[in-house]
Amino acid sequence: QTLAIIGLGYIGLPTASMFAASGVRVHGVDINPNTVETINQGKAHIEEGDLDDLVARVVGSGRLSAHLEPMQADAYIIAVPTPVSHDAIRRPDLSYVMAAGRSIARHLRKGNLVILESTSPVGTTEQLRDALAELRPDLVFPGQGEDADVHIAYCPERIIPGRMLRELVENDRIIGGMTKQCGEIAAALYGKFVKGECLLTDNRTAEMVKLTENAYRDVNIAFANELSMVCDELGIDAWDVIEFSNRHPRVSILNPGPGVGGHCIAVDPWFIVASSPERAQLIHQARKVNDYKPEHVIAQVEQALAENPDAKVACLGLSYKPDVDDFRESPALDIAIRLARRLPGRVLCSDPYAHALGNAGHGDIDLGMVPAEEAVEQADIVVFLVGHAKFRGLSITEGKRVIDTVGFLRRQA
Numbered sequence: 001q002t003l004a005i006i007g008l009g010y011i012g013l014p015t016a017s018m019f020a021a022s023g024v025r026v027h028g029v030d031i032n033p034n035t036v037e038t039i040n041q042g043k044a045h046i047e048e049g050d051l052d053d054l055v056a057r058v059v060g061s062g063r064l065s066a067h068l069e070p071m072q073a074d075a076y077i078i079a080v081p082t083p084v085s086h087d088a089i090r091r092p093d094l095s096y097v098m099a100a101g102r103s104i105a106r107h108l109r110k111g112n113l114v115i116l117e118s119t120s121p122v123g124t125t126e127q128l129r130d131a132l133a134e135l136r137p138d139l140v141f142p143g144q145g146e147d148a149d150v151h152i153a154y155c156p157e158r159i160i161p162g163r164m165l166r167e168l169v170e171n172d173r174i175i176g177g178m179t180k181q182c183g184e185i186a187a188a189l190y191g192k193f194v195k196g197e198c199l200l201t202d203n204r205t206a207e208m209v210k211l212t213e214n215a216y217r218d219v220n221i222a223f224a225n226e227l228s229m230v231c232d233e234l235g236i237d238a239w240d241v242i243e244f245s246n247r248h249p250r251v252s253i254l255n256p257g258p259g260v261g262g263h264c265i266a267v268d269p270w271f272i273v274a275s276s277p278e279r280a281q282l283i284h285q286a287r288k289v290n291d292y293k294p295e296h297v298i299a300q301v302e303q304a305l306a307e308n309p310d311a312k313v314a315c316l317g318l319s320y321k322p323d324v325d326d327f328r329e330s331p332a333l334d335i336a337i338r339l340a341r342r343l344p345g346r347v348l349c350s351d352p353y354a355h356a357l358g359n360a361g362h363g364d365i366d367l368g369m370v371p372a373e374e375a376v377e378q379a380d381i382v383v384f385l386v387g388h389a390k391f392r393g394l395s396i397t398e399g400k401r402v403i404d405t406v407g408f409l410r411r412q413a
């Protein structure tokens, strides 16, 4: 069996590697020549647990190879990004999904399976089907007649950065077949390595399930973030409030932080808001609360600066969450950049994954990158923005003002 995976990013590459390890011949496709070259050298272009070893093994065995163009295969998986626009109501951009569809259309044959994994607004799988049907009038697609020649399903990924390989195998999977047969064929494919259950539903439900999971988490984080801002205003320790509240058998509040980042939780809820702006009030508000949180952190730093105007500020952690080398849409990085711009030469930043930072939108602003110990030693105000495990054991001498946005020191105690 041969499988083509379009998009070799955070989802595509781990998925391609797992299929290859399970014995499938995988033809990986990416538009970025550097990504293709790195993978063909047996290396992962992203840092994720044991992914490097796995890629080395499956490329070495010849079961995974990377290319710039798709070829004929038995099944196709589309795992390309679905970004959002920057309007007031952020709208999904489906151009990568549609381009991926067009790139495989001419290779399609009777009996093929096409799976969309990219997070997508409800109705995208149908749009993809329509685009394919237009390009290939010689084939019957699901919904066009009794027996479809090409099977199509929406099967969202649900793996969390930092634990991707384990979650790929262990998590249950939602399989949204355009017909019952599409779902069964797709489930059989994932069955090659997935140990979790493959749960069958239709494509529109599966699309909504993926958005729901991330919107649920966003709303719950917004609750914690709003609570922390209310507590700050009232002079109460939010972490105490959450810890005591969570001793109630039916309360389980998440952790406040400097805001919500990454390419999923801060983005996917917008797909729901864009498709139902009048109804999705709470989901929309949660996005606003979480997007506002960096302002609150900056206001806390400004308050500390008012008491000590010449203070140096240490920003500890810049990635979008602990223990990952991913800086995309990171509220911590956003806060650090804004502080560095406001206080030239007086901000010291540290992140154990800084080697992967590159120039993440900070242009020529000097972030004053130094080891964590040095940042803490030199600074008068220490701001914990990400609770990296590698910050454990940092000693902070008395007299320094600490703003711990993630409750890091408390969890260490």
Ligand code: SAJ
Binding pocket: 119, 157, 158, 159, 160, 161, 213, 214, 217, 221, 254, 255, 256, 257, 258, 259, 260, 261, 262, 263, 264, 265, 320, 321, 322
């Ligand atoms: N965060 C908090 N407080 C918390 C938990 C998280 O402020 O209590 C912040 C993090 O610091 C980060 C952001 O939220 O900035 C998102 O982090 P995350 O760990 O909650 O999630 P992601 O974005 O790494 O991965 C999510 C996961 N979705 C859910 O848990 C519902 C993952 O399973 C999905 O596969 C992934 O999105 C995705 O690709 O959609």
